[in-house]
Amino acid sequence: MSSQAAPAYITLPNYIEARPGILSWLTTTDHKRIGILYLAGMMPLFLVAASIAVMFRLELFAPGEQYISNDQYNRLLTVHGVVMIFLFIIPGIPAVFGNFFLPILIGAEDVAFPKINLTSWYCYVIGAVLALVSVVVGPADTGWTFYVPYAVKTHQNVLLPMTAAFILGWSSILTGLNFVTTVHRLRMKEMGWFDMPLFVWALYATGWVQIVATPVVGITLVMVLLERFIGIPIFDPARGGDPILYQHLFWIYSHPAVYIMVLPAMGVVSEIIPTFSRKTIFGYRYIAYSSIAIAAIGSLVWGHHMFTSGMADVARIVFSFLTFFVAVPSAVKVFNWLATMYRGSVYLGPPMVWALMFILLFSIGGLTGLINASLSLDVHLHDTSWVVAHFHFTMFGGTGVIFFAALHYWWPKMFGRMYNFKVAYLAAGLFFVGFCTTYLPLFFAGGAGMPRRYADYLPEYEIYPKLSTIGSWFLFSSLLLMLANLVHALFKGERAPVSPWGGATLEWRTASPPPTLNFDGEPDLSRGTYEYPTKVDDE
Amino acid sequence: MSNGSVARTMNSHSQHAEHHDPAAGKIGMWLFLFTEVLLFGTLFIVFAVYLQKYRFDFREASSHLDKLIGAANTLILLTSSLTMALSIGALERARKSLAQGMLVITIVCALAFLVIKSFEWSAKFSHDIYPKSEAMLLKPVGEQVFYGLYFTMTGLHALHVIIGAAAILIAMVFVQKERTRADRITFLHNTGLYWHLVDLVWIFLFPLFYLIG
Numbered sequence: 001m002s003s004q005a006a007p008a009y010i011t012l013p014n015y016i017e018a019r020p021g022i023l024s025w026l027t028t029t030d031h032k033r034i035g036i037l038y039l040a041g042m043m044p045l046f047l048v049a050a051s052i053a054v055m056f057r058l059e060l061f062a063p064g065e066q067y068i069s070n071d072q073y074n075r076l077l078t079v080h081g082v083v084m085i086f087l088f089i090i091p092g093i094p095a096v097f098g099n100f101f102l103p104i105l106i107g108a109e110d111v112a113f114p115k116i117n118l119t120s121w122y123c124y125v126i127g128a129v130l131a132l133v134s135v136v137v138g139p140a141d142t143g144w145t146f147y148v149p150y151a152v153k154t155h156q157n158v159l160l161p162m163t164a165a166f167i168l169g170w171s172s173i174l175t176g177l178n179f180v181t182t183v184h185r186l187r188m189k190e191m192g193w194f195d196m197p198l199f200v201w202a203l204y205a206t207g208w209v210q211i212v213a214t215p216v217v218g219i220t221l222v223m224v225l226l227e228r229f230i231g232i233p234i235f236d237p238a239r240g241g242d243p244i245l246y247q248h249l250f251w252i253y254s255h256p257a258v259y260i261m262v263l264p265a266m267g268v269v270s271e272i273i274p275t276f277s278r279k280t281i282f283g284y285r286y287i288a289y290s291s292i293a294i295a296a297i298g299s300l301v302w303g304h305h306m307f308t309s310g311m312a313d314v315a316r317i318v319f320s321f322l323t324f325f326v327a328v329p330s331a332v333k334v335f336n337w338l339a340t341m342y343r344g345s346v347y348l349g350p351p352m353v354w355a356l357m358f359i360l361l362f363s364i365g366g367l368t369g370l371i372n373a374s375l376s377l378d379v380h381l382h383d384t385s386w387v388v389a390h391f392h393f394t395m396f397g398g399t400g401v402i403f404f405a406a407l408h409y410w411w412p413k414m415f416g417r418m419y420n421f422k423v424a425y426l427a428a429g430l431f432f433v434g435f436c437t438t439y440l441p442l443f444f445a446g447g448a449g450m451p452r453r454y455a456d457y458l459p460e461y462e463i464y465p466k467l468s469t470i471g472s473w474f475l476f477s478s479l480l481l482m483l484a485n486l487v488h489a490l491f492k493g494e495r496a497p498v499s500p501w502g503g504a505t506l507e508w509r510t511a512s513p514p515p516t517l518n519f520d521g522e523p524d525l526s527r528g529t530y531e532y533p534t535k536v537d538d539e
Numbered sequence: 540m541s542n543g544s545v546a547r548t549m550n551s552h553s554q555h556a557e558h559h560d561p562a563a564g565k566i567g568m569w570l571f572l573f574t575e576v577l578l579f580g581t582l583f584i585v586f587a588v589y590l591q592k593y594r595f596d597f598r599e600a601s602s603h604l605d606k607l608i609g610a611a612n613t614l615i616l617l618t619s620s621l622t623m624a625l626s627i628g629a630l631e632r633a634r635k636s637l638a639q640g641m642l643v644i645t646i647v648c649a650l651a652f653l654v655i656k657s658f659e660w661s662a663k664f665s666h667d668i669y670p671k672s673e674a675m676l677l678k679p680v681g682e683q684v685f686y687g688l689y690f691t692m693t694g695l696h697a698l699h700v701i702i703g704a705a706a707i708l709i710a711m712v713f714v715q716k717e718r719t720r721a722d723r724i725t726f727l728h729n730t731g732l733y734w735h736l737v738d739l740v741w742i743f744l745f746p747l748f749y750l751i752g
Contacts, residue, residue, distance in 0.1 A: 112560070112563045112566075112567065113563070113567060116567075173574055176570075177567055177570045177571060177574075178567075180566070180570060181563050181566045181567045181570065184563075184566055185560055185562060185563040185566065186563075211570050211573055211574055212573070212577060214574070215574040215575070215577040215578040215581070216577055216578075216580075216581045218578065219578045219579075219581045219582060219695075220581060223582075223585070223691065226691060227687075230670050230671070231670040231671030232670045232687035232690060232691055233670075233680070233683050233684050233687045234585065234684070234687055234688070234691070239680055239683055239684075240589075240593070240680025240681060240683055240684045241684065242588065242589075242592070245585065245588055249581060249584075249585075
């Protein structure tokens, strides 16, 4: 490691100190700053949407109407869904960590189109503002799916949230386009496709899904708005339209969007597991190919959202088969992660704890997905709280958990500060208890037939939603504790070393925080992407 | 330190050195065009579904569109694609004024297309054919869907013509200032690609709306 001489890292100002002032941030084209801007916008929105969930869970503490009317419940549910899906979990990992680390991981100075990158953030901000304004002027009550004909006929305001979703779609497309081009053009010459870190592979596959799927939902939302405001008949059955067609077009995007959410998370896991096992990733090529396979097969499974909507049996069987099939590449990844840990020198640092939690929770989410994919079972489980439990296990237990893992993994690199480990472990433990108490009962309630999306339920079900509501308090507290710990670290944390976890990818071979152009001199490629030194060098 | 690292260290004072990579520009543009194809592709799928469902209504409604106007606009857009390509060819050979002349013709074609389109739409409006008009609501539902898609798809296409024309105008300014020139032609190339897409979409719209009747 003689090539890692310490003084080389401290000769340049880091990206935070490089230019002072708010304006320098709002006009920046530095991918790292844009990543931080996304993070700053995203966390408050995430907390708002999470506290809304805690609010409507309170209503579900007991049967009957307590604090929230049916209409208010529908609106809160819609706001929770729209903000979580479009503003947190879809942009989440690519926008924050992808922006910050993609160029560093491939040894580049920035993304291919820095100005478009900033434009993308402004699209995000406009979308967020519209969504928030819609909350103030009266949120929609359609759910985040905006199903027609209700979205055409409801008296609530759907213009703002749908416009927000449309603009956020552009933000997503521009980011995907930028990342795909960046991976093609800006890799260091010495870095071949199969030398790239797996997080880069995941972002690349995600970028393609963003480009291919998002325009479909964009124009579909426009059609709904045209129908609602100009009276152009497209989906309204009363005027010759076909509402099932809307569902197809919506899910042609929104199911691949699930993979936009989870693929980058899987990429992060593929970075954390080898780093904390001090062992080369097992089956590198299979993990890389499985990202592409998930992106490809995942684009062909949308019909499984519509098994009870009215579709030809042949179509239902094909969609069911493809849904089972898409589980294969996901399982390939899980087995490769486990094999990576096998006989590794595992260190249970906070990021690793979150990553292991991901494997457990996401496996439960994935396996219950196979139950949904079975045609006969789905008829029973469709629109019950089982589905709610399933997608919270995959999205929150999957992508959400890895967002937190990534925060803990890269926080020292992004801000140059270490957080308190004890508090981090405590928050993770509390999260796990809260998460399981919140969502496991919903599987049982759904299996027993409790429908979802209602502000009320039959008294027979009481125990399940009650447990779930109690769990939500622990869950929310753990989130506050975790974020407080991280924010506290910004001001009081110890200075982070260059490579606190002994990672082998390129970001651990530049200063914490990195200089504006990422590296002082040429990035050091003397060691392979997953080639770990026998000893952790602290500085 | 290698030479490369010296350059990096020097660069780091200005936030970002001007970075010119024509290949990246081209990849980015093709990916963007891909999104446009999917945008219109979705509308074509919707059209296909309803054509299947309301075959006779679609034929009936289509027969009321003016084929001559549609054909004229097709001819105009095809011509504009030709002049766009000629302009790129001219600039590649560093013949600036020829390139500019071709761009002027392209813009004139774009405007002619829009003028004809607006006459066509206003003729429809004056016959009380617009979304939710009384005459419209009396028509069979299939025809209502046909006209709905007609206004949506040709409207969105016209919007693309306007954006394309604006891009060509910007290209003309760049060519004039020689910010775009023979050895730095990516912007004009990409404008051309966009314009050809606009043309291509129309080539599908024309038979689908005007010729099935």
